[in-house]
Amino acid sequence: MESPVRVLVVDDYEPFRRFVCSTLRKRPALQVVGETSDGLEAVHKAEELQPDLIVLDIGLPTLNGIEAARRIGKLSPESKILLISQESAADVVQEALALGVLGYVVKAHAGSELLAAVAAVLEGRQFVSSGLSGHSFAHAVDERATDFWHGEALTSLVPEKAEITRSHEVEFYSDDAAFVVGFTRFIEAALQAGDAVIVAATEAHRKDLLAGLQAHGVDIVSATEQGRYIPLDAAETLSSFMVNDLPDPVRFFKVANDLIAPAAETTAGEESRVAICGECASILWAQGKVDAAIQVEQLCNHLTKRYGMDILCGLLQTSVHREEDKEIFRKICSKS
Numbered sequence: 362m363e364s365p366v367r368v369l370v371v372d373d374y375e376p377f378r379r380f381v382c383s384t385l386r387k388r389p390a391l392q393v394v395g396e397t398s399d400g401l402e403a404v405h406k407a408e409e410l411q412p413d414l415i416v417l418d419i420g421l422p423t424l425n426g427i428e429a430a431r432r433i434g435k436l437s438p439e440s441k442i443l444l445i446s447q448e449s450a451a452d453v454v455q456e457a458l459a460l461g462v463l464g465y466v467v468k469a470h471a472g473s474e475l476l477a478a479v480a481a482v483l484e485g486r487q488f489v490s491s492g493l494s495g496h497s498f499a500h501a502v503d504e505r506a507t508d509f510w511h512g513e514a515l516t517s518l519v520p521e522k523a524e525i526t527r528s529h530e531v532e533f534y535s536d537d538a539a540f541v542v543g544f545t546r547f548i549e550a551a552l553q554a555g556d557a558v559i560v561a562a563t564e565a566h567r568k569d570l571l572a573g574l575q576a577h578g579v580d581i582v583s584a585t586e587q588g589r590y591i592p593l594d595a596a597e598t599l600s601s602f603m604v605n606d607l608p609d610p611v612r613f614f615k616v617a618n619d620l621i622a623p624a625a626e627t628t629a630g631e632e633s634r635v636a637i638c639g640e641c642a643s644i645l646w647a648q649g650k651v652d653a654a655i656q657v658e659q660l661c662n663h664l665t666k667r668y669g670m671d672i673l674c675g676l677l678q679t680s681v682h683r684e685e686d687k688e689i690f691r692k693i694c695s696k697s
Contacts, residue, residue: 365392366483369410371403371426372418372445377468380652381416381445384475391479400424408436414483416475419446419453427453430460443482445471454489464488472655529665529672531658540675541566544638545573547673548590551636552579556671557589557624561598561639588627591620599641607653613660621668637664638673646676 368391372378378396385391391414395406400421407415415433419426430442443464444457454465464482466474467490474490481488534540544562548570551558562570570592574581584590602612624635645654661672 366390366414367392367394367410367412369393369395369397369403369406369412369415369440371397371400371415371421371429373398373421374418376649376651379649380655381471381475383652384471385416385479388476388479398422400426400429403429404432404436407433407440411437412440414479415440415442416479417442417444419444419448419457427457427460430457430462434461441482441485443478443488445475449490458487458489466490472652472659529658529661529674531674531676533676533678535678537566537569537677540640540677541569541573544570544673544675545577547636547638547671548574549577549579551671552584552589555628556634556636557591557627558584559591559593559620559624559635559637559639561593561595561637561641563595563640563644566640567592567594588624591624593620593639595639595641595644598639599644603653606650608656608660610660613657614663617664621664621670625668634670635668636671636673637661638675640675640677642674643676647679 368385370378370381370385370393372381375398378398382393382396385393394412395410397403397406398421401423403415403417403421404424415437417426417430417433421429424432426444426446430444433440433442441464442462443466444462445466445468446453447468449467457465463486464478465488466478470490474488478488478490532543534543544560544566548558548560560567560570571581581590585592598616601616602608604612621635628634642654642657645651645657658674661674664670665672
């Protein structure tokens with residue numbers, strides 16, 4: 362693309378709007394020329410700016426995204442529209458596509474699909490989120506869209522051989538005490554099953570987990586000496602693979618591989634594996650680094666597929682307030 366693509370971003374939730382804008386700005390060809398949180402204001406800005414592309418949420422105040430798209434189609438007919446929403450109902454998607462909207466991305470998949478969707482829409486091709494692939498209108502992620510950015514697909518960084526997947530779950534805890542109880546149960550069950558456990562938590566949580574496990578009769582000292590219990594500082598772990606406030610996939614998988622390989626050697630029996638529990642995403646979300654938190658969870662999905670491991674992501678309620686935010690994490694983790 363020789364000239365910049367002018368983009369208008371519309372979302373009523375400011376942290377997610379920041380995530381969209383920061384993701385778009387990774388591509389020099391994309392220029393964010395306007396932002397708004399209101400549906401009616403989006404119509405006015407579209408008419409005023411005549412952007413090349415509008416990334417538009419559906420759940421907006423004053424005017425919902427579907428109606429906004431309908432009006433924008435008349436006032437700025439050259440603007441291509443990419444809807445991005447928590448809504449995944451087939452009838453809603455179908456209604457959007459019937460308006461001439463080319464792209465539809467479910468928010469839970471935005472971290473991995475947004476740029477590919479933008480590329481497809483700008484080329485005049487339809488893109489429907491992989492989360493909706495069970496419906497007749499859906500298309501798989503178009504590899505040409507990824508190639509359009511001359512970028513390396515995230516999955517290419519993961520070893521090719523896949524093993525049986527266990528699970529990647531997210532739990533929301535009301536306070537620190539509930540967090541410790543939840544993680545203690547997870548760690549205790551994993552150790553009893555013969556698994557090794559990697560724990561990435563704050564210093565305060567690690568101390569409370571040690572006390573809780575010992576109170577439950579777990580010989581955590583022996584497990585640590587055997588290399589089956591590996592406690593890590595969450596902040597230090599994050600610093601080992603974060604680059605410019607985002608997780609670097611190459612560094613992430615190198616750090617993970619360097620931890621998992623020796624831990625796996627300590628497990629007993631064919632069914633024994635490595636389990637991971639941590640609060641890295643919670644820390645990032647609390648810092649307002651929404652896109653980074655989402656990408657960390659998506660990278661963890663790849664770990665479950667590669668190693669067939671259990672991963673527990675713990676988030677404090679104080680970090681994630683809205684039900685919409687919680688649903689984003691649940692959907693990301695459910696795709697492992």
